[in-house]
Amino acid sequence: MGRLCTIYSVHVRSSHVRAPRRESGPGLQIVQGAVLRQTLQTLSRQTMSTVLDESSLNLGKPEPSPRDAGPLTLDQIKLAIGDSIQLQFQSDVEPSRCFVTLIGYLEGQSVIVTTPIVNGSMMLVREGQDFVVRLFSGKSAYAFTTSAKRVTNTPYPHLHLAYPKAVRGMVVRGSSRGRTHIICHATTEGGRGLACVARDISVGGALIAVSEKIGAVGTLLTLKLRVKVGAAEHVLALTCKIRSVNASRPADNEKPTVLHGLSFEDVTSQDTLVISALLYQNLISAQEAEG
Numbered sequence: 425m426g427r428l429c430t431i432y433s434v435h436v437r438s439s440h441v442r443a444p445r446r447e448s449g450p451g452l453q454i455v456q457g458a459v460l461r462q463t464l465q466t467l468s469r470q471t472m473s474t475v476l477d478e479s480s481l482n483l484g485k486p487e488p489s490p491r492d493a494g495p496l497t498l499d500q501i502k503l504a505i506g507d508s509i510q511l512q513f514q515s516d517v518e519p520s521r522c523f524v525t526l527i528g529y530l531e532g533q534s535v536i537v538t539t540p541i542v543n544g545s546m547m548l549v550r551e552g553q554d555f556v557v558r559l560f561s562g563k564s565a566y567a568f569t570t571s572a573k574r575v576t577n578t579p580y581p582h583l584h585l586a587y588p589k590a591v592r593g594m595v596v597r598g599s600s601r602g603r604t605h606i607i608c609h610a611t612t613e614g615g616r617g618l619a620c621v622a623r624d625i626s627v628g629g630a631l632i633a634v635s636e637k638i639g640a641v642g643t644l645l646t647l648k649l650r651v652k653v654g655a656a657e658h659v660l661a662l663t664c665k666i667r668s669v670n671a672s673r674p675a676d677n678e679k680p681t682v683l684h685g686l687s688f689e690d691v692t693s694q695d696t697l698v699i700s701a702l703l704y705q706n707l708i709s710a711q712e713a714e715g
Contacts (some may be wrong), residue, residue: 469530477712489687495590499531501566507558508694512539519703522547524583528558534573534586539581544601549583550573557585560693566593569632604706607612608649609682612639622686629667629688633681639666647686654686660698663689 469676505594507526527536535557540547553572558565568588575583603624610632611617616639630647639645643666650659668685 449512468621496566497531498529498535498568498588499593501591501593503529503559508558508692508697509537509557510697512556512558513553519564523697527582529587534584534587535570537583537585539560539577539583544580553587554643557588559696560696566591568592571587604702606649606651608647610634610638610645610647612643616622622647625699627688627691627696629664629674630686632684632686633672634684635679635681637669637682639669641666641669644689645686651702653698653705658698660695662691662695665689686694 461509478515503526505526505528508523509526510521511524522540522542524537524540527538529535537547549572551572551574553615555570555572556567557570558567560566564588568591570585570588571583573586586590604622606620606622606625608616608620610620618634618636620634620638623631623633625631626704634649644666646662647662648660649662650657664686668683670683670685672681672683688695
């Protein structure tokens, strides 16, 4: 009982989450410090599915695919306490998707997450309500089905989700991109800022068009952009490195622009989920237009 109580020992910090520590006992994750972040936004309504679309979930360089090893267990994924994960609701009343924070898990028993917060208010979650959980760990994306096993506010609001019997996973790449036309703003470390347009984007980087050269290859900058996924808007501030600089060939009546190929540096799992949802939304829209 004492060990389980330590699971719920949560210390709120402004920006830091300590690494998880294991005690004796299979799969027991002990919380050292978890941030209860209120950055939970709704994403687009999609059909309930645990299928992971490789064309829309891309991150980093290839590594051995989890699919080669067959179904995985949650303990094999090596989740970190404080990770942002996505809950997809099977309800027409609740927002279809939102982010929560992983507090811990006990193998074979439950996965403990913060209660979803939308627009500053805690969502009403019913025991027995079904979800699909999606998350990133390392360079892989994972998904599993679950249900709310226990909903409680003591000693703080959190949910116990049923421990999954199996987890589906796949390695995702950072190379596949989706064409976009997103107005954004790029600012170098020296403070120089220019308006630009993101012509395509992936979870690994973006191609931006700027009226003039903003920096040489290797220059670090911050790219700020606002994206809309479903009915929700998300503001992203991404640290980037310039990988290429090329002058574009303008069409008739167009001003010349300079194209900058960017790679994202230290992208968060939550930003990755938002960009992935945007890519998936664009993919679905393109398929519907073709149909």
